[in-house]
Amino acid sequence: MKKLSKMFMALTVVGALLAGCGSNAATPSQPQQQSGGTQTPAPESNSGNAGAETTSNEPITAVGSTAMQPLVEQVAKDFMAKNPGLQIQVQGGGSGTGLSQVSSGAATIGNSDIFAEEKKDIPANELVDHKVAVVGMAAVVNPQIGIDNLSKQQLIDIFSGKITNWKEVGGPDTKVTLVNRPKSSGTRATFSKFALDGTEEAEGITEDSSGTVRKIIAETPGAIGYLALSYINDSVKALKLDGVEANGENIATNQYPVWAYQHMYTKGEPTGSAKAFLEYILTDEVQKTAVKDLGFLPITEMKVDRAADGTIKQK
């Protein structure tokens, strides 16, 4: 009997802990919203839209892409410093979460590294796209392979599993190990669309976080994967594609085609503080400093325009 009651007690305690966690997780968003709502009116925002209505101090929530999170957080911090009293809350959760939260109205801004049109079941026509930066991606390999260039066909053959040994493309006799992103990932979608011409990737190790992908590629002989340029360091080797290096200049002219916009979607045209915030991100002040410092490419320097279906137009 004693044992049974002991066990029951243990279960109860576990349950109570679980319940505690559950309610904790649900609460944080509330107080912040309240504190934002009850805030005393702030001095007029200095971003030019004088005559700001009462809505201009409404707290902004920007949810979505974890790749964009550092950038949006940095810019939000600067913007809040300039506009005391304004609350901007930046959350991760992934591009899919961002798009669905903004289209349901739960978030003011949805951060996404893919076009809303590319995700099924998102009412893309209700959303307004604000492209705020560009991120380049490159195929990266373990430095021991000693290769620094692959043709597109070679890359396709490697990622589709046709080439399984590095000696077939002029490297050492080492087995190819693919490091993929999950099927739902925006990075994977971009890479497969522009570097692999839409070829289905073969099965490989799958990891979500860029840091882990880099660590695995750096430590596994024969590993190949892909990373945003901001994540590439000396521990891995970024490959040229058809002899073109992945850098700002080549991406600006689309000579290097593997890049993606960083989108901030709003439901309908933005108003009040959200509008001011999105305008602020596009100023030279932000584009030349925060955007570049965090490894993104300024949208203002792009010489081409890419539509959701991938067609390129000269600006």
Place this chain on the structure above:
Amino acid sequence: MTHRTDTPSQSGIARKMLTSNKRQWTENVTGRLIATVCAALLIIVVLSITYFIASKGLSTFFVNGISITEFLSQVKWDPEGEPAVYGVFPFILGSFLVTTLAALIAAPLGIGAAIFMIELYPNFGKKVLKPVIELLVGIPSVVYGYVGLTLLVPFIREQFDVLGFSLLAGGLVLALMILPTITSVAADAISAVPQDLRNASLALGATRWQTIWNVVLHSSLPGCLTAIVLGMARAFGEALAVQMVIGNTTKLPGSLLDPISTLTSGITLNMGNTIQGTPYNNALWSMALLLLLMSFVFIMILRIIGRKGLVNK
């Protein structure tokens, strides 16, 4: 509530206890109220979580029209393909394989350590081993995962000339994680065996080892099984540590050294990138529902073991 002492030695106190006291009455009522509210809240939370996961998870089958048998048995997982295929069998298999592997490694080690701690060197066990094991319980799972990724995966890669990310790596990391749980619960079970039983066995001429094997282990068997099932329940639900070392491929593994996916890693890798309400997202909820059902099964097994243990005594 109506506890009274039967020794009215000091009449003052007795009178005080027998006459109704308003303050005590309010204390009693509020105390009971608080406890009831806590219990009710707990039940509501558990029920609503279950309802929420079930409604999301079942809509895969009833709203999106994916057949349950195909969902459970197909080996192809391609939710973004045309047509989309939702086969979660590789995930289910992965979850069961790593959990079993972890239990196979951790159970003998854990019960062995418990015997050492209680039967062989009780002083050392209580002063050194027990605190160390309690410390191990507190290490966050991400740390286990990171250690596995940094040490275990390269080790397996060099030893066997394979990728390193594997079923074996996942099983070993999980075994390490559940070892403290198994050890401490098994130790409690073994120390609950009455000393009389040991004395009787020794008096009959049994050696110390015969006593431990035939008497102590035998009578603490339900407790040791509980320890193993508790460990397996933790291993089955663990996401982060496993995800970091297991490779997450949806191909069926050919050996212990091949990478694989688990239900938990499948969910964590894809949840943030999928849109709520889409079949893809719902399929992930169905996987969460499977996990929930499995934890119910584990709890039921625990209950059954507990009851059997009672009957044996």
